[in-house]
Amino acid sequence: MAPVIGATFSPFTMKKTLIISALALVSVVIGCKKDETDKGPSYEFRKPENFPEPTYTFDNNPVTEAGFKLGKKLFFDPILSVDNTVSCNNCHNQSLAFADLPLHAFSKGVMERQGIRNAPQLVNLAFMKEFFWDGGVTHLDFVPLNAIEAEFEMDEEIENVIAKLNNHAEYPALFKAAFGTDEINTPLMLHALSQFTNLMVSNNSPYDKYLRGEVVLTAQELEGLRLFEQKCQSCHSGILFTDESYRNNGIDSVFTDIGRARITSFSGDIGKFRVPSLRNVGITRPYMHNAKFATLEAVLDHYSDGIIESPSLDPSLENGIPMTAEEKAAIITFLKTLTDKDFTQDERFFKG
Amino acid sequence: MKKFLFLTTLFFSIALLSACKKDEEKATFGTFYLQFDNIVGDQDLTIADAASSDFKYTNSLDQNFNVSLLGYYITNIKLEGPNGEVFVDPVTTGAAAADVKGIYQVLESSTTSQTIGLSNVPSGKYDKVTFTLGIPADIVQEGATGGVLDPAEGAWLWNWDAGYIGFAFEGRSPASPVAASQWNPENSVQIHIGGWKDITDNPMMVNNVKTFTLDFGTSVSVSDKLEPKAHIEMDLLEVIDGHHGSADFTSTNQVHTPAGGTEFAENLHSAFVVDHVHQ
Numbered sequence: 001m002a003p004v005i006g007a008t009f010s011p012f013t014m015k016k017t018l019i020i021s022a023l024a025l026v027s028v029v030i031g032c033k034k035d036e037t038d039k040g041p042s043y044e045f046r047k048p049e050n051f052p053e054p055t056y057t058f059d060n061n062p063v064t065e066a067g068f069k070l071g072k073k074l075f076f077d078p079i080l081s082v083d084n085t086v087s088c089n090n091c092h093n094q095s096l097a098f099a100d101l102p103l104h105a106f107s108k109g110v111m112e113r114q115g116i117r118n119a120p121q122l123v124n125l126a127f128m129k130e131f132f133w134d135g136g137v138t139h140l141d142f143v144p145l146n147a148i149e150a151e152f153e154m155d156e157e158i159e160n161v162i163a164k165l166n167n168h169a170e171y172p173a174l175f176k177a178a179f180g181t182d183e184i185n186t187p188l189m190l191h192a193l194s195q196f197t198n199l200m201v202s203n204n205s206p207y208d209k210y211l212r213g214e215v216v217l218t219a220q221e222l223e224g225l226r227l228f229e230q231k232c233q234s235c236h237s238g239i240l241f242t243d244e245s246y247r248n249n250g251i252d253s254v255f256t257d258i259g260r261a262r263i264t265s266f267s268g269d270i271g272k273f274r275v276p277s278l279r280n281v282g283i284t285r286p287y288m289h290n291a292k293f294a295t296l297e298a299v300l301d302h303y304s305d306g307i308i309e310s311p312s313l314d315p316s317l318e319n320g321i322p323m324t325a326e327e328k329a330a331i332i333t334f335l336k337t338l339t340d341k342d343f344t345q346d347e348r349f350f351k352g
Numbered sequence: 353m354k355k356f357l358f359l360t361t362l363f364f365s366i367a368l369l370s371a372c373k374k375d376e377e378k379a380t381f382g383t384f385y386l387q388f389d390n391i392v393g394d395q396d397l398t399i400a401d402a403a404s405s406d407f408k409y410t411n412s413l414d415q416n417f418n419v420s421l422l423g424y425y426i427t428n429i430k431l432e433g434p435n436g437e438v439f440v441d442p443v444t445t446g447a448a449a450a451d452v453k454g455i456y457q458v459l460e461s462s463t464t465s466q467t468i469g470l471s472n473v474p475s476g477k478y479d480k481v482t483f484t485l486g487i488p489a490d491i492v493q494e495g496a497t498g499g500v501l502d503p504a505e506g507a508w509l510w511n512w513d514a515g516y517i518g519f520a521f522e523g524r525s526p527a528s529p530v531a532a533s534q535w536n537p538e539n540s541v542q543i544h545i546g547g548w549k550d551i552t553d554n555p556m557m558v559n560n561v562k563t564f565t566l567d568f569g570t571s572v573s574v575s576d577k578l579e580p581k582a583h584i585e586m587d588l589l590e591v592i593d594g595h596h597g598s599a600d601f602t603s604t605n606q607v608h609t610p611a612g613g614t615e616f617a618e619n620l621h622s623a624f625v626v627d628h629v630h631q
Binding site: 056057060061136137138139140141142145146149150158159161162179181185186187188190191194262263264265266269 | 445446447448449492493494495496497498502503504505509511512513514515549551554555558609610611612
């Protein structure tokens, strides 16, 4: 626009015009920049109003655009694995709320090795007190080390990962841009990954929009919500849809995987596993730590009629959870309102 | 935590500073050294090759063994004196090794790691030291940390039950029936004492981080001209063979859980003794 304005002035006022044009141009440029920033993605961590305070130590590791993008590159890069074949993304797909494909009940690691537990979705991690099905990790930074070093996942030693990154053509400059350091070390790599995963905040499902008064739910969805509150919410509580406790939900009586007891060494915890968040549960099948159920229908049938007795069975499940077929259908309809397409289609997480 | 410790140190420094000002016009500071010397009963502890069949040491069950790895983390060091002197070694964490202060990994394999120099200790008399053995909750919960807590630099981090091994002993004993594998040599003995959480409603004691105070038996003076040293002996036999429990290597040879390490953690206090202090 500026040159056009300038062209309408007479030659006598050319100098003035140039200044004005220049000013106009500058303001247009500034204006554009501002507009672009407003419309472009934000890499700031923002706690949704109705969420609890984050557990993550953002004071040590605030999210920045450079750090987030570095974390994303690492997340998609098989350099973390021993033979450079497996990346975090292999088992954590954004389109499935960062869970694994339904085909992979147990995820595939390097050399087609099979995992031992159902890979969970990665959602609202910044708010979680503990991680993994047994809660053995209490800080998000330490989570990736398990995938990197587990023999059946990436089977790589952290020393080698750091050496590979330091010798890489691109990473040193990216770490420098993100953290201002010349040397890549373990905490910086883990901080970058945490910056990427900390922004995986899912709070734009139809249910969230219903809470904010932006959409209405159908009668069946509302009936499902009412039933959910009665029958499921004592464990899948709060806005994160988990009370973060460890419970035996009656899916087995013999436990080849002892679950929480692996961490606590307490016999009473044998067979207990973390209560998972139900956000995006409609797209994260199969279900349970051992991927026992392929569908939500099978999960609800288990709770109504399939509870298996064992010493550590959760007392609230001793008689199952009575539900009619109609009630189950309504609950499932409600659960599907927790699928957050804004999250699964958020371009910030695209590989790029 | 970082700020708290810093402020505490600052507070005491200021307190001493003002006290000194009245008496001597100006405060001075010196360095205090803690030297750790590892022993096995009445023998010096020396590191054997991981495959060595030279078994120099014997436990109370007459089982021979050697030591291929030995070390521990020390943090939250505090010196105290008979006249109210207090020095708290500041603890800081961060991603860069230079940001990590006041946390020490003492390794039998590294002579330099066995001497901890505490600088900026206010002049005065000191007669006891307090420290934490292991990495406590507040440091673990800072998240990924560099320096001696960086697993790529030799930090002892448990991935699956994330936290640090506070005390590690590895070696071999003919009494141990362990077969050779990708993780262990034949007859392996590995005792890793870790675990830092207090878990509600769990009757198992899984917080093995210990803090204890050792008396010097006398007092030594720090000043800008005096750099005393406390010589601390750590007796491995007290840890694996102490009054809270003994390791029978035929059955107790692979300890890699908090609960498994509890009895040894209880032995730690009596394993550390100030043998003497140098003025």
